[in-house]
Amino acid sequence: MSPLKKTYILKLYVAGNTPNSVRALQTLNQILEQEFQGVYALKVIDVLKNPQLAEEDKILATPTLAKILPPPVRKIIGDLSDRERVLIGLDLLYEELQKGELYK
Numbered sequence: 001m002s003p004l005k006k007t008y009i010l011k012l013y014v015a016g017n018t019p020n021s022v023r024a025l026q027t028l029n030q031i032l033e034q035e036f037q038g039v040y041a042l043k044v045i046d047v048l049k050n051p052q053l054a055e056e057d058k059i060l061a062t063p064t065l066a067k068i069l070p071p072p073v074r075k076i077i078g079d080l081s082d083r084e085r086v087l088i089g090l091d092l093l094y095e096e097l098q099k100g101e102l103y104k
Contacts, residue, residue, distance in 0.1 A: 008040040008090065009069040015062040016048050020079045024063035027080040035087065065089070 012028060014021035025044065032040055047054040047062055057066065059075075067074040067090055076089040 006039065006070050008036060008067060010040060010042045010090075011057070011066045011068060012042060012044045013047055013054055013057075013059045013062050013064045013066070014044060016046060018062075021063050023079045023081065024065070027083075028065060028086070031080075031083060031086055067091075 010028075010032075012025060014024065028042070032042065045053050047059065054062075059066075061077050063077070063079060065076040065080060065086070067076075070091070074089050074091070076086060080086050
């Protein structure tokens with residue numbers, strides 16, 4: 001019997017279509033499709049269109065990826081080009097290292 005996979009709830013805060021915002025979204029989509037295989041929900045928030053959402057969530061820089069679920073809440077700032085840092089921030093790489101599943 002395989003354990004149930006966690007569902008990840010993520011928010012990506014961007015500022016319009018800047019190169020960093022576009023790169024962050026592309027990189028995140030690649031990571032999510034490869035690593036999370038449908039067990040995630042992603043909401044992209046443009047802080048230029050919805051500044052109140054950024055203020056409520058205390059977002060000071062863009063792009064910022066916020067992992068809401070599973071706890072703890074984590075925030076990763078930048079264009080997400082460092083794949084390992086993103087996976088660690090999402091608690092995925094740590095679990096794979098613990099299980100010995102990395103690079104299989």
